[in-house]
Amino acid sequence: MEYNFSAIEPGIRQFWKEHEVYKVLNDSAQPKYYVLDMFPYPSGSGLHVGHPLGYIASDIVARYKKSKGFNVLHPMGFDAFGLPAEQYAIETGQHPSATTEKNIKRYKEQLDNIGFCYDWSREVKTSDPEYYRWTQWIFIQLFKSWYNPLTQKAESIDSLIRILEENGNAGIPAPGDTALQVSAADWGSIDEAARRDVLMQYRLAYLDYAEVWWCDALGTVLANDEVVNGVSERGGHPVERKRMRQWFLRITAYADRLLSGLDGLEWSEAMKEMQRNWIGRSEGAAVQFEVKDSTARIEVFTTRPDTIFGVDFMVLAPEHELVARITTADRMAEVEQYQAYVRSRSERERMAEKKITGCFTGAFAIHPVTGREIPVWISEYVLAGYGTGAIMAVPAGDDRDHGFARHFDIPVTNIFGEQYNGEQAYTAKDAVLENSGFISGQKVPEAAAAVLDYLEQKGIGTRKVNYKLRDAGFSRQRYWGEPFPVVYKGDIPYTIDEAEAALPEPLQQLPVVLPHVESYRPGPEGEGPLANIDSYLWVTNTRGEQLRRETNTMPGYAGSSWYFLRYMDPGNAGFLAGKAAADYWNQVDLYVGGTEHAVGHLLYARLWTKVLCDLGYLSFDEPFRKLLNQGMIxxxxxxxxxxxxxxxxxxxxxxxxxxxxxxxxxxxxxxxxxxxxxxxxxxxxxxxxxxxxxxxxxxxxxxxxxKMSKSKYNVVNPDDIVRQYGADTFRMYEMFLGPIEMSKPWDTKGIEGVHKFLKRFWRLFQDEQQGLAVTDEQPSEQELKVLHRTIKKVEEDTERFSFNTAVSQFMICVNELTDLKCRKRAVLDPLVRVIAPYAPHMAEELWQQLGHKESVVAAAYPAWEERYVVDNTKVYPVAINGKTRTEMEFALDAPQADIEAAVMSSEKVQHYLEGKTPKKVIFVKGRMINIVL
RNA sequence: GCGGGUGUGGUGAAAUUGGUAGACACGCUAGACUUAGGAUCUAGUGCCGCGAGGCAUGGGGGUUCGAGUCCCUCCACCCGCACCA
Structure with a gap:
C-alpha cells in the first residue's frame, strides 16, 4: 500500500484525542520534565511556517522524554492581550475579545494540524478573567512589597512600616529618592498621605512620571512601534514626548540578583551576555559639581574618576530638571529651541545620531578639585534615564566628548601627555595620568582609587554602583489589557483590598473585570479608553467617598511574566498554582523560543519569579533552567x-x-x-x-x-504544506533545514527529499499490493548494526537538540535497510519507536499495524547495545606533510609499530617519500597517520 | 551608536574533542522502467585541469606535524535596543 498521509493523519489525530494520550497528571511516580514554548500572540494573519519551528523542536523533546520514562508537561496557551487587536478594533469596530477568540481558534486548528502533543486541558489565555485575576493579584503583591537591602529579599511593606516606626529610614535609603530622610519621629507625626508618599519610594510597584509618545492629532499615546520616522504611523501626524504619571516595577532593586542568577542557568553565553549588558552594572563614582552663582548642584556618575582633572565641560540631558534653573537669560531662547528639537527625537535616534548637536546653557560649574570654571552644555547624546542624566565630559579620554569638544571648539585639557595625540581621545585603560594634580604619574586603577578617597573625604563624591537597567514602565494608556486593581482617593492610590480604601466587600474582590466598551477612543488628557466609562471609573466606598479607578491597563509582558506557573495547575480557583503542583513541576526544564525575548520577557519573568519566591509563594527563584533559542525561518x-x-x-x-x-x-x-x-x-x-x-x-x-511577511508576498502557510505533504513531512523538513538555533530561508522545493524519505520508510513495512509485509526472521548482524547505530545517534542528537543530524541519520538508516531489503520485525519495531517523536502519525499507524494496542506515545525508547556500535577496524587516512594521500585499514588494537611499518612500506607512501627518510611519523589511534618529511 | 549573532559547493547543510572538508538532502546531468510522469530506480556532480596534479570553509596574517575548528586583524550580512508581542 502507498503511503497515503492524508488518509492516515486525521485518523491518528482522532485516535490520540479519543484516548487522551496527552493528558498529563500532577501526581506521578515518574520523574517530571517540563518543556515549554514561548507563548504565542494570536495575530490575525495566523501561523506561517516560521512559527512552528520551535514548537516542533519542543514537541520532539516532549515525546522523546515521554518515551524515556518522564512525566512530561508540555502545554500551550495564548498571550491574548495586546495592541494589534485593539488597533484592529479601532479600524473595524470589532471587539478585541471577539477577534482574539477567532484568532485563537485558528491558531489551535493550525497547531493541531501539525500533531503537537499539547495537553489542551491546560490551555491558558491571558485575557481570561480567571487568568488575569492572578496577574492582578501579583500586582497587588508587588505594590505591597519592598526590597529590603539588608536581607536582599522582597518583603511585605509591613516590615518597612515597622522599621520606620522604630528607627526611621536611616541605613535603608529609599530607592525612589535616595535623599529622603525620615526619622521615627517624622514618621509618627506625618499624615497618611505623606506616609504613603514615603512608602511609594520603596514599593516594588510604584507610581512615578515618565515620558511617552504623545500624538496630539490622534489624541492618544503611541507605542514606539507606532512612531515611524518621527511621525505617527497612522496618519503621519507629529508626535512629541509627554510626561505622564505611570506605574513602574522596581526591577533595579533586583539588578544584582538578576545578574548573579544567570550563573546557574543553562542558557547560551550570548543570551546571558545580552542580559548582563542590559543590566549594565558598572562601578564608579557619584560626584557633585557646584554651579557658579547658583545653589544648584549637578550630580554625575563616572566610571573613570581618574580622569577628573581632564573635565573640560559638563553635559546635561536636555530634559534634565536643572536646565531651566541654571540657563542664563541670554541663552534661554536657544536652549528651549534645542529642547524642543530633542523632544521630537526617539532615544534610538539620539543614541545613533552621528551629527553632533548641543547647546550651551550659559552656566558654569565649579570643578570640585581644581575650582576651575567649566561650561555646562546640554546635548541629546546624554540620556535622562541613564545614570544621573548628566556627565562630566573628559575630551582627552572619551571619544564622544572629544568629538563634542572639537565640534564646539572647547579647549581640551591633555591629561595623558604623549599618549594623547590631539586627534583622537586616548581611551585605553593602561594610561598613565599626567597634568593631573595629586594623581600625576599614577596608572588608572590607583589614580581612580586616590580620587575616590579624596572625593569621599571632602564629601563631594561617593563610590557608587550604577546600572544601565531602568525600572520597567507598567502602564499603558490602552483598553485591551489587564485593568489595575487600584483606586485613587484624590491623588493617593490604593489597591482595592486595602482597608483604607474602604470599598464594599464585592468591590474588593478580584478580578477587576475589563468592562465592555463600544468605543476604543482614548480618554481625556491622554488617558486610556477606560477613562470614558463613568460606570467603571467611579466607585463609592463604605464611607460614601467617591474613588476613581486607575484607567491605565497593564502592558503585554504582565500576563506572560508568570504564565508558566498557571499551566502547572490551570483550574485552581484558590491560587495561581497550588503549592503541591508548583513544587512538583518546579522550574521549566526546557524553554524554547526566539532570541528577540532576550532582554524583555525573559528578564521580567525572572523578576516575577524571584519576587514570588521571596514572598514565599514559590520554592525556586529562576523560572527557566535551560533555554533553547530557535532561529528565524x-x-x-x-x-x-x-x-x-x-x-x-x-x-x-x-x-x-x-x-x-x-x-x-x-x-x-x-x-x-x-x-x-x-x-x-x-x-x-x-x-x-x-x-x-x-x-x-x-x-x-x-x-x-x-523576513517572512505578508507585504513581501513570501509567506508560506503550514496548512498548505501539511495538505500537500502531510504533517510528518512538514515536521521533519523543518528540522532537516539546519541547526535549530540558526536562521535559514524557507524553500518549499527542498521538502521533496524528506517526503521521499518517509515514503521509503513506509515501504520498509509495506508491500505495494499486499500491505504489511513485516517478517519474523532473525535479523543479520549488519541489520542490527544499522538499527543500533541509529538508536544511539538519534538519542544523542535529540539530547543535544541537533535535530537536523538526527533526521539525516534516519535517512542513512532507511537507505541502508532498503539496500539490505530488511523487512524484519526485530529491526522495524524498535525503529518505529525511535522515529515516533519526529514523525508521530506514521509511527502510530505502523505501530498499530504491527499489532500493538497501546499508543506509540506510551512506548519506551529502545536501548542500543554496545556490541553493535563499536568497530574493530579503522580505515586510516594516511597523510604526507598533512595532506591526505591514501587510506589504509588496520585493526584498532594493532600495535603502533606494526602499523607504521606497514604504512612506510606501502607503495603509495614510498612514491611520495621519494627515497627520503621521514623526520617524524604522527599516529593518533583511531584517527589518522601523518608522515612529516 | 551600543549589544548579540552568522559567513563552508548552484542551494539547505555535515564535520560533537585541533585529525580524511562537503555526510544527508535539494537542484542539475545522463540513463533505466513506463501509455504517461511533478512516480520509482541507477550513475555522476566543490572549483580549475586532457591528465598528473593544484586550489578550496568571507579577506589577510599567525600558532601547529596538522586549522572550518585556536589567536590577531579587516570585511559583509542578520537580529535586539526598554510602549510590538
Missing part, C-alpha cells in the same frame, strides 16, 4: 522583472539586456524559480495583460532572502 522572496514603461516581464537571466523594475511576486505562483505565468496574470488585475520574454520556454524568477 526567513522568507524566500521571488521577483519578476518588468521592462520600464511596459507591461512586459523579462526572465531573470535575460533581464540585464533591458532596463527593468524588480517586482515581488507571491511565492505561491512560483514552482521553485519557475513562474506560473497564467496564475501570475490572474493574480492582480494590472498584470492581466502581461507579456513575457522567456528563456528555454520558461519564466525564471529572481530570489532574495527576507
Amino acid at each position: 526567513q522568507g524566500s522572496t521571488r521577483f519578476v522583472y518588468r521592462i520600464k514603461g511596459t507591461s512586459t516581464f523579462v526572465s531573470f537571466n535575460l533581464k540585464d539586456q533591458y532596463e527593468t523594475d524588480p517586482i515581488r511576486v507571491d511565492v505561491s505562483l512560483v514552482d521553485g524559480v519557475t513562474l506560473d505565468t497564467e496564475a501570475f496574470k490572474a493574480w492582480r488585475p494590472d498584470f492581466a495583460g502581461a507579456g513575457f520574454i522567456l528563456e528555454d520556454g520558461k519564466y525564471i524568477c529572481g530570489s532574495e532572502t527576507e
Whole structure:
C-alpha cells in the first residue's frame, strides 16, 4: 500500500484525542520534565511556517522524554492581550475579545494540524478573567512589597512600616529618592498621605512620571512601534514626548540578583551576555559639581574618576530638571529651541545620531578639585534615564566628548601627555595620568582609587554602583489589557483590598473585570479608553467617598511574566498554582523560543519569579533552567522583472539586456524559480495583460532572502504544506533545514527529499499490493548494526537538540535497510519507536499495524547495545606533510609499530617519500597517520 | 551608536574533542522502467585541469606535524535596543 498521509493523519489525530494520550497528571511516580514554548500572540494573519519551528523542536523533546520514562508537561496557551487587536478594533469596530477568540481558534486548528502533543486541558489565555485575576493579584503583591537591602529579599511593606516606626529610614535609603530622610519621629507625626508618599519610594510597584509618545492629532499615546520616522504611523501626524504619571516595577532593586542568577542557568553565553549588558552594572563614582552663582548642584556618575582633572565641560540631558534653573537669560531662547528639537527625537535616534548637536546653557560649574570654571552644555547624546542624566565630559579620554569638544571648539585639557595625540581621545585603560594634580604619574586603577578617597573625604563624591537597567514602565494608556486593581482617593492610590480604601466587600474582590466598551477612543488628557466609562471609573466606598479607578491597563509582558506557573495547575480557583503542583513541576526544564525575548520577557519573568519566591509563594527563584533559542525561518522572496514603461516581464537571466523594475511576486505562483505565468496574470488585475520574454520556454524568477511577511508576498502557510505533504513531512523538513538555533530561508522545493524519505520508510513495512509485509526472521548482524547505530545517534542528537543530524541519520538508516531489503520485525519495531517523536502519525499507524494496542506515545525508547556500535577496524587516512594521500585499514588494537611499518612500506607512501627518510611519523589511534618529511 | 549573532559547493547543510572538508538532502546531468510522469530506480556532480596534479570553509596574517575548528586583524550580512508581542 502507498503511503497515503492524508488518509492516515486525521485518523491518528482522532485516535490520540479519543484516548487522551496527552493528558498529563500532577501526581506521578515518574520523574517530571517540563518543556515549554514561548507563548504565542494570536495575530490575525495566523501561523506561517516560521512559527512552528520551535514548537516542533519542543514537541520532539516532549515525546522523546515521554518515551524515556518522564512525566512530561508540555502545554500551550495564548498571550491574548495586546495592541494589534485593539488597533484592529479601532479600524473595524470589532471587539478585541471577539477577534482574539477567532484568532485563537485558528491558531489551535493550525497547531493541531501539525500533531503537537499539547495537553489542551491546560490551555491558558491571558485575557481570561480567571487568568488575569492572578496577574492582578501579583500586582497587588508587588505594590505591597519592598526590597529590603539588608536581607536582599522582597518583603511585605509591613516590615518597612515597622522599621520606620522604630528607627526611621536611616541605613535603608529609599530607592525612589535616595535623599529622603525620615526619622521615627517624622514618621509618627506625618499624615497618611505623606506616609504613603514615603512608602511609594520603596514599593516594588510604584507610581512615578515618565515620558511617552504623545500624538496630539490622534489624541492618544503611541507605542514606539507606532512612531515611524518621527511621525505617527497612522496618519503621519507629529508626535512629541509627554510626561505622564505611570506605574513602574522596581526591577533595579533586583539588578544584582538578576545578574548573579544567570550563573546557574543553562542558557547560551550570548543570551546571558545580552542580559548582563542590559543590566549594565558598572562601578564608579557619584560626584557633585557646584554651579557658579547658583545653589544648584549637578550630580554625575563616572566610571573613570581618574580622569577628573581632564573635565573640560559638563553635559546635561536636555530634559534634565536643572536646565531651566541654571540657563542664563541670554541663552534661554536657544536652549528651549534645542529642547524642543530633542523632544521630537526617539532615544534610538539620539543614541545613533552621528551629527553632533548641543547647546550651551550659559552656566558654569565649579570643578570640585581644581575650582576651575567649566561650561555646562546640554546635548541629546546624554540620556535622562541613564545614570544621573548628566556627565562630566573628559575630551582627552572619551571619544564622544572629544568629538563634542572639537565640534564646539572647547579647549581640551591633555591629561595623558604623549599618549594623547590631539586627534583622537586616548581611551585605553593602561594610561598613565599626567597634568593631573595629586594623581600625576599614577596608572588608572590607583589614580581612580586616590580620587575616590579624596572625593569621599571632602564629601563631594561617593563610590557608587550604577546600572544601565531602568525600572520597567507598567502602564499603558490602552483598553485591551489587564485593568489595575487600584483606586485613587484624590491623588493617593490604593489597591482595592486595602482597608483604607474602604470599598464594599464585592468591590474588593478580584478580578477587576475589563468592562465592555463600544468605543476604543482614548480618554481625556491622554488617558486610556477606560477613562470614558463613568460606570467603571467611579466607585463609592463604605464611607460614601467617591474613588476613581486607575484607567491605565497593564502592558503585554504582565500576563506572560508568570504564565508558566498557571499551566502547572490551570483550574485552581484558590491560587495561581497550588503549592503541591508548583513544587512538583518546579522550574521549566526546557524553554524554547526566539532570541528577540532576550532582554524583555525573559528578564521580567525572572523578576516575577524571584519576587514570588521571596514572598514565599514559590520554592525556586529562576523560572527557566535551560533555554533553547530557535532561529528565524526567513522568507524566500521571488521577483519578476518588468521592462520600464511596459507591461512586459523579462526572465531573470535575460533581464540585464533591458532596463527593468524588480517586482515581488507571491511565492505561491512560483514552482521553485519557475513562474506560473497564467496564475501570475490572474493574480492582480494590472498584470492581466502581461507579456513575457522567456528563456528555454520558461519564466525564471529572481530570489532574495527576507523576513517572512505578508507585504513581501513570501509567506508560506503550514496548512498548505501539511495538505500537500502531510504533517510528518512538514515536521521533519523543518528540522532537516539546519541547526535549530540558526536562521535559514524557507524553500518549499527542498521538502521533496524528506517526503521521499518517509515514503521509503513506509515501504520498509509495506508491500505495494499486499500491505504489511513485516517478517519474523532473525535479523543479520549488519541489520542490527544499522538499527543500533541509529538508536544511539538519534538519542544523542535529540539530547543535544541537533535535530537536523538526527533526521539525516534516519535517512542513512532507511537507505541502508532498503539496500539490505530488511523487512524484519526485530529491526522495524524498535525503529518505529525511535522515529515516533519526529514523525508521530506514521509511527502510530505502523505501530498499530504491527499489532500493538497501546499508543506509540506510551512506548519506551529502545536501548542500543554496545556490541553493535563499536568497530574493530579503522580505515586510516594516511597523510604526507598533512595532506591526505591514501587510506589504509588496520585493526584498532594493532600495535603502533606494526602499523607504521606497514604504512612506510606501502607503495603509495614510498612514491611520495621519494627515497627520503621521514623526520617524524604522527599516529593518533583511531584517527589518522601523518608522515612529516 | 551600543549589544548579540552568522559567513563552508548552484542551494539547505555535515564535520560533537585541533585529525580524511562537503555526510544527508535539494537542484542539475545522463540513463533505466513506463501509455504517461511533478512516480520509482541507477550513475555522476566543490572549483580549475586532457591528465598528473593544484586550489578550496568571507579577506589577510599567525600558532601547529596538522586549522572550518585556536589567536590577531579587516570585511559583509542578520537580529535586539526598554510602549510590538
